Every structure is written in structure tokens, then in C-alpha cells.
Amino acid sequence: MDTADRSRTAIALFSGGLDSILACRLMMAQGITVKAVRFVTPFFGYDLLAQEEDYRREVAAEFGIDVQLRDLSGKYLPMLRDPAHGYGKNFNPCVDCKILIVSEARLMMEELGASFMISGEVLGQRPMSQRRDTLRVIEKASGCEGILLRPLSALNLPETIPEQEGVVDRGRLLAFSGRTRQPQIALTASFQIDDFPTPAGGCMLTDPNRAARVRRFYEENETVAPADLLLLMIGRQFGLPDGGWLVLGRDENENKSLTGLLRRGDIFLWCEESWPGPSAVLRRSEGQRDLEAAAGLIKRYSKKGEGRKRALVCWQKVGDEKQAELQVEPLADQDFQNWQF
Numbered sequence: 001m002d003t004a005d006r007s008r009t010a011i012a013l014f015s016g017g018l019d020s021i022l023a024c025r026l027m028m029a030q031g032i033t034v035k036a037v038r039f040v041t042p043f044f045g046y047d048l049l050a051q052e053e054d055y056r057r058e059v060a061a062e063f064g065i066d067v068q069l070r071d072l073s074g075k076y077l078p079m080l081r082d083p084a085h086g087y088g089k090n091f092n093p094c095v096d097c098k099i100l101i102v103s104e105a106r107l108m109m110e111e112l113g114a115s116f117m118i119s120g121e122v123l124g125q126r127p128m129s130q131r132r133d134t135l136r137v138i139e140k141a142s143g144c145e146g147i148l149l150r151p152l153s154a155l156n157l158p159e160t161i162p163e164q165e166g167v168v169d170r171g172r173l174l175a176f177s178g179r180t181r182q183p184q185i186a187l188t189a190s191f192q193i194d195d196f197p198t199p200a201g202g203c204m205l206t207d208p209n210r211a212a213r214v215r216r217f218y219e220e221n222e223t224v225a226p227a228d229l230l231l232l233m234i235g236r237q238f239g240l241p242d243g244g245w246l247v248l249g250r251d252e253n254e255n256k257s258l259t260g261l262l263r264r265g266d267i268f269l270w271c272e273e274s275w276p277g278p279s280a281v282l283r284r285s286e287g288q289r290d291l292e293a294a295a296g297l298i299k300r301y302s303k304k305g306e307g308r309k310r311a312l313v314c315w316q317k318v319g320d321e322k323q324a325e326l327q328v329e330p331l332a333d334q335d336f337q338n339w340q341f
């Protein structure tokens with residue numbers, strides 16, 4: 001790639017939300033080549049890794065954007081234990097999350113042949129990470145001063161190098177600010193975008209229940225792996241008396257998802273076919289007592305009625321050939337009230 005191409009190529013920090021889509025399209029409308037990168041962790045976007053090609057095709061077809069995924073877990077999970085700028089309302093380390101993402105994108109600039117980066121951030125839209133002073137902190141800490149352009153809010157912010165050098169026409173950038181979504185929605189019409197994602201962000205660390213689970217998991221475990229976090233994000237969670245960790249599906253979808261999260265050594269439990277009930281994953285347990293407690297919980301949450309007491313709970317250890325059954329009573333609520341988290 002020659003220097004001219006490089007100067008007109010930007011990496012986009014792509015969240016999949018409307019703001020990042022619009023930021024890309026604004027740049028593309030100026031003839032800038034945009035290489036979008038969506039960073040994922042077990043807390044946001046992780047399921048896309050299993051279908052990356054489909055996802056890339058979809059984004060290209062719907063929005064004309066060239067996007068790739070990067071798994072940031074290796075750096076993100078240790079950062080989450082002690083983020084330098086603290087947490088938001090829940091266990092969300094937004095400032096450090098942004099610093100990490102921007103730093104990582106900066107490291108990719110050479111590889112992708114880009115001279116600057118863009119993001120869909122809007123001044124004042126989020127209380128913690130999109131304040132004017134925080135945007136500066138993020139730029140400084142990531143070593144990206146002058147090369148991180150926020151097209152939607154650029155006119156409220158100092159000129160960046162690509163604007164100063166005339167690579168990007170500042171006159172065609174915008175001055176969005178605050179929490180209103182109206183300007184963004186109005187802009188979708190000029191890019192013929194009629195089907196766009198809702199602005200939830202989808203980060204599980206901002207969800208109070210999940211965030212509390214993750215915080216507790218970090219407090220109780222010195223090492224944290226993506227596979228554990230994925231299991232932590234779904235279902236009913238129980239810490240069993242002999243140290244086992246049980247996750248029970250709450251509906252058909254979660255029961256199905258649990259099968260995709262199994263690791264060697266886990267025990268998978270489910271109700272016999274004739275009696276509907278939840279499936280479950282039992283992790284970190286070898287004891288018979290935990291296995292029976294798990295089966296009792298499955299019976300507790302299985303369909304009530306004639307025949308429940310007799311129904312069998314089937315189980316199989318991942319990696320073992322054989323399947324076995326247990327006949328246990330449903331647990332009473334007072335038996336497990338201290339197990340749930």
C-alpha cells in the first residue's frame with residue numbers, strides 16, 4: 001500500500017450500533033477507506049466469533065461496511081480485575097475498556113494500512129466514557145492524540161491530524177452531542193439505512209444482575225477464563241455444598257445454549273424425555289452429594305404434576321461414553337435458598 005492510500009485509510013472502532021455505522025458511512029462518503037474492527041469479549045459480541053464470516057457478509061450487505069472481529073479477552077479479563085479508572089454503576093470499567101480498545105486498534109494500524117482511526121462516540125451521550133475530559137483521557141492513555149476522529153461530534157472537539165492535513169473535510173463533519181438520538185435517526189435517511197440496531201450497546205457488564213455475578217466470580221477466583229464467564233452469563237446459578245457450580249437453563253433456548261458451553265470434565269444433566277424440565281451444567285465438582293443436589297434442583301424446576309417424583313434425571317460427564325440416571329426428590333425451596341447467586 002502506498003503512502004497516499006494509507007493516509008486515506010481509517011480503522012473504525014465498530015460496536016455494531018447505529019453511531020458506529022454512521023461514523024463509518026460519513027467517512028466513506030468522503031472517499032476514506034474504512035476498515036472496521038469489532039472487538040469482542042465474553043461480555044459483548046462473543047457469540048459472533050462462531051459465525052464471523054456470516055456476520056461480515058451481513059454487515060457488508062446491509063451497511064456496505066468491511067468489518068472484522070478481534071477477540072480482546074486475553075487483555076480485557078485481567079484489566080477487569082482492577083481497572084485504573086474504576087467501574088461505572090455496575091461492574092463496567094468503561095474508561096479502561098475504551099482505552100484498551102483504542103490502544104489495540106492503534107496496534108492494528110500498521111497491519112491494516114491505516115493512518116488514523118474513527119469512532120462513533122458522541123460527546124455527552126454516556127455519563128462515564130463520553131464526557132469531554134474522558135475522551136481526552138482515552139486519547140492520551142492510548143497514545144492516540146490527534147489521530148482519533150469522532151465524525152459525529154467532531155465540530156465540538158479539537159481538530160485532528162487528518163482534518164488539519166485536509167485528508168478529511170471538517171466542513172462535512174457533525175456536531176452531535178448529548179443523549180438525544182433524533183439527529184442520528186434523521187441521518188439514517190441520507191444513507192438509506194432503514195433497518196438499524198437499537199442503541200442498547202449490549203454490554204453485559206452494565207446489567208446489574210450479571211455484573212454482580214461477574215464481580216463475585218472475580219472476587220472468588222484468581223484466574224478467570226472466557227469459558228467460565230460465558231457460563232456465568234446465563235441461567236439460574238447455584239454454588240453447591242461440596243464446591244460444585246451448577247447452572248440451570250431457564251427456558252428451551254438456554255437449555256440449548258448450555259450444550260454449547262460444555263467443557264471437558266463438566267457434567268451435563270437433563271430430564272428424561274417423558275418429563276419436561278431444565279437442563280444443567282455442573283462444573284468443578286466430583287462429589288456424589290453435588291450431583292444429587294443438582295438433580296434435586298432440576299426436579300424442583302421441572303414441570304410440576306403427577307409423575308414428577310418418579311421422573312429420572314439423566315447425566316453424563318463430558319468425555320465419558322456412558323450416561324447414567326438418578327432418581328431423587330425435588331428439593332424444597334428452603335433446602336437451597338443459600339446456594340443461589
Ligand code: SF4
Pocket residue numbers: 044092093094095097098129201203204205206
Ligand atoms: S458499556 Fe461495556 S463495552 Fe461499553 S465501554 Fe462500558 S465496559 Fe466497554
